[in-house]
Amino acid sequence: MASVARSSLRISALGLVLTTLALSGCKPPKEPPFVEVREPCSDNNPLRNVYFGDLHVHTSYSFDAYINQVNVDPFGAYDFARGEAVELPDADGGTQTVQLPRPLDFAAVTDHGEYLGEVAACKDPDSPAYTSDLCIGLREGDPAVLVQLGLGLAAQSPVRPKAVCEVSDCPSYLGDAWARTQEAAEAAYDRSAACSFTSFVAYEWSGAKTLSNLHRNVIFRSEKVPAIPASHFEEPDFWGLWRTLKRDCIEGLNGCDVLAIPHNTNWSNGNMFVVEYPDGDEVELAGLRAELEPLIEVFQHKGDSECSNGLASPLGAPDELCEFEKLRTDDFEDCGDGTGMQGMVNAGCVSRLDFVRGILNEGLREHERIGVNPYKLGLMASTDTHNGTPGAVEEYAFPGHFGAAEGSSRQRLTGTLPGGPQNSPGGLIAVWAEENSREAIFDAMRRRETFGTSGTRMAVRMFGGWELPDDICSRGDLVELGYERGVPMGGDLPAQPEGASAPGFVVQALKDPGTAEVPGTDLERIQIIKGWVDGEGQSRVEVFEIAGEIGGGTVDVTTCETQGSGQAQLCGYWVDPNYNPEERAWYYARVVEEPVCRWSTRDCNALEAAGEELPASCETAVDVIQERAWTSPIWN
Known part of the structure; x- marks a missing residue:
């Protein structure tokens, strides 16, 4: 707990400095422009190289990975991405060894910002919450605890679980887990001229109001990041997330830049890209959205979000390739111009705004109406693995994504969503960048010179x-x-x-x-x-x-x-x-x-x-x- 205390002091000290400056009417002093300290990359190519990565990876720091007996932490996940083997739980209480046939060029661990501190508290025998029913259930893999924590993210006003945070110092545990996440990214980053691997500090914002998926992966350009991640508890809606990232990173922290990547629109019942501009000027808010979200995850283990036949719009001939890797294979109701709920349990209506083609066309409409396209989205893909195994996408060697719950062929074939036979190994993001460095890859994502693959x-x-x-x-x-x-x-x-x-x-x-x-x-x-x-x-x-x-x-x-x-x-x-x-x-x-x-x-x-x-x-x-x-x- 010493590291927890140190982290808590760091956060408290930062807050005290910023509060004092604010009360005095002063702004924090500007630092010199940020320049990454590293050797020049020997692979630099002005015409740009292609690099493959995975920017959606959960480890044992995420509640829904840890509950399935996954013990791969962020350090292990980056090791795996670079070609080292890790151990995953199998169906018989033992382990199985998995290893990439080819290392990735870059990756980001995106553990849920929600419950990041709570999971750390439940792992610590010295925590007063360690013996709580919730923590015991989390460690023992109780499905009821998974449901309880998942439903907590579907609330209109989400709150941290009292069973843990009323007896443990959740902010301290959160700060410590976030610090280790940063340490893992820094340890994996190759700053030599070889530029063999790039890691990004990142996390997932996991809003899910009314069980409609609203999740975003938040990727930072450098090691300059806010003191704590803005999760669904601090910012219950995505407009608040973007405003906070703009304020605390882009404007408030010299050298900090960030983007958010929405994923699984196929589970959002039209809510992720509904056209709305709350509490502000439409043009300004559309510009904020476009600035913070230049990309969309078109594919991952929970299916394809490119297109869907059976919707009234966009108009066009049926596209047989739109049947690719679909989660919703039953008849569904078209949301039309409305929205629905419970997409994360495969229920509710399906919207044209659940798929890339409909979203892109809606962006054209908005551009025509207000002069700004809020949905100018480049395409990428990743895995959303919950095994800490970025890039494990081979059809011939798929180990599942949910630890012990998918530790055998039979479990993978008989599981329920988001697992089961409709599950996919997931995809990869590819970028065209001058070199394999944080700045070059992030800038490629910012300008949308990216493509996604199904693996x-x-x-x-x-x-x-x-x-x-x-x-x-x-x-x-x-x-x-x-x-x-x-x-x-x-x-x-x-x-x-x-x-x-x-x-x-x-x-x-x-x-x-x-x-x-x-x-x-x-x-x-x-x-x-x-x-x-x-x-x-x-x-x-x-x-x-x-x-x-x-x-x-x-x-x-x-x-x-x-x-x-x-x-x-x-x-x-x-x-x-x-x-x-x-x-x-x-x-x-x-x-x-x-x-x-x-x-x-x-x-x-x-x-x-x-x-x-x-x-x-x-x-x-x-x-x-x-x-x-x-x-x-x-x-x-």
């Missing part, structure tokens, strides 16, 4: 412009031309020059090389998805095939052997045939691999080979998966 490590570039050459795919200077004459993914097309009739877009994709033991999968096709609001105010989407062809490969699901092949590299150049300069639009690329066996098929095959009775999900679960990548849009 594959294919490399995808996209550029848009008015003067790109028709033969750009065959040019050795494709990247140079893309930056010189156009804009990359995440950017805005420049003004239409005189004589130009329509913008052109080039997308280049290289297959994931895989490993010597498990080579990567060939590419099937590249598509461009366009969204716009037409002259009658209707929200529309259209999908265009620009490279590759459908149906080159097949899978024998009994052996998981593949036949046929696609391409190791694809490139397509496409000019919008229906361009209307009077209509705002966005364009992003989707790159799809040939099919392979899904993890659930492999687990079913393993049970059958062992002579075990197969669960019912082996008859109903999806057999194959076509891994994919989604680029950030380019806007007109």
